[in-house]
Amino acid sequence: MSTTLDIQTLYRALQEKLGLVWLSGEQYKEQAVHTRGDDTAEVSLVGHLNLISQHRVQVLGRKEIEYLDTLRKNSRKDTISQLFSGQTTLVLLSKGMSPPADLEAAASASKTPLLSCELSSQEAIANLQHYLSNYFADKITLHGVFMEVLGTGVLITGDSSIGKSELALELLTRGHRLIADDATEFSRVAPDTLLGSCPEMLRDFLEVRGLGILNVRAMFGASAIKQHRNLRLIVVLQDIEEASKMDRLHGSKRMRNIQDVDIPEITLPVGPGRNLAVLLEVAVRNYILSSKGYDASQAFIERQKRRLESVRQ
DSSP, X not given: XXXXXXXXHHHHHHHHHHTOEEEEOGGGTXXXXXXXXXXXXXXXXXXXXXXXXXXXXXXXXXXXXXXHHHSOHHHHHHHHHHHTSSSOOEEEESXXXXXXXXXXXXXXXXXXXXXXXXXXXXXXXXXXXXXXXXHTSEEEEEESEEEXXXXXXXXXXXXXXXXXXXHXXXXXXXXXXXXXXXXXXEEEEETTEEEEEOOGGGTTEEEETTTEEEEHHHHHOGGGBOSEEEEEXXXXXXXXXXXXXXXXXXXXXXXXXXXXXXXXXEEEEEOTTOOHHHHHHHHHHHHHHHHTTOOHHHHHHHHHHHHHHHHHO
């Protein structure tokens, strides 16, 4: 599956943050910055001026312009020609610099847009790398309710009508935050990190049977909504009768592999009288302790061992 990013989309996404301004080539704004497919070779998307391994987005700062000024006429012409003859699809000048006339002419001849930004070249590259890595990250959509509970990204899953939305609503009343209902898009933004966000069409809404579609932002305020969060824990709601054979000492913890990232997954039995909101909060607290190296079941076993050894003595 291929993913394409055009220059216009990049400009709109980062215009305010980077202070982007068109210098030339705005008529080519629908050209692709990069198209990524399953069979696409790895390429460098953004960086300082590089004529050997060219970046898709070449960033020129004060030092790069000064370097061009040190070149003799023919060398300068060859260098600028090389800049616009390879993989480069966009050139960005930092600190609001104006392009030299020959650079602008070469950009126009090659139909390569020129932009300037208010930030330094290092700051611009850092922001561009973050945006591009997220845009082209491997993505997967998972069913369930994704929430931030105690600062932790938790995906609540389970069979239809098991009570996922009702649990989410209870968690909202307890001060936790909704990220996405029904479908969450997860992007692999690092080798061991999945970032979850809500598709734009579903943002702010939660469906609860009997109540219909609810606007969480309108009902609970903007603080009840979180735009995105790293997935750290999956909670599966299961009928209590199906979960009757669960290990009572260690619980149901296991690992689930998503996009080659291992995520802890636990099962919470659903039954009359069980306060799922409290149980989920405790599950998150237990996960936090576990991530810091503490295992309550192992501590309990060690205590029993010490007790038995003291009795034998």
